[in-house]
Amino acid sequence: xxxxxxxxxxxxxxxxxxxxxxQQPWCPRWWEHLEAVARLxxxxxxxxxxxxxxxxxxxxxxxxxxxLGPVLAELRSPNGPFAGCKAGAHRAKQPPVVEPYGTNP
Numbered sequence: 001x002x003x004x005x006x007x008x009x010x011x012x013x014x015x016x017x018x019x020x021x022x023q024q025p026w027c028p029r030w031w032e033h034l035e036a037v038a039r040l041x042x043x044x045x046x047x048x049x050x051x052x053x054x055x056x057x058x059x060x061x062x063x064x065x066x067x068l069g070p071v072l073a074e075l076r077s078p079n080g081p082f083a084g085c086k087a088g089a090h091r092a093k094q095p096p097v098v099e100p101y102g103t104n105p
Contacts, residue, residue: 005031007044016072020087024076027085032092035081043071 008030020026030036046067050059074080084091
């Protein structure tokens with residue numbers, strides 16, 4: 001998690017972190033959103049793989065097209081995991097209620 005937080009804070013947000021708005025929110029406590037952590041972790045792993053010289057010259061372009069754009073669109077969607085969060089204000093989300101598997105209605 002520490003490595004991910006460093007990558008998000010030192011590379012991802014300084015380069016790709018556009019201003020947060022109600023239409024493109026970002027939570028200052030992104031690590032408290034499990035969906036965001038999962039998506040950012042996958043994005044970080046893909047970045048490590050596709051920016052390695054063994055990925056070839058087109059690796060970074062593939063990362064931008066196939067990984068960065070879709071992940072940021074999901075995270076920063078008005079209905080995404082940061083919906084309701086504002087600069088300096090985290091809003092915890094409640095997951096949907098799920099009944100235990102095998103229970104009868």
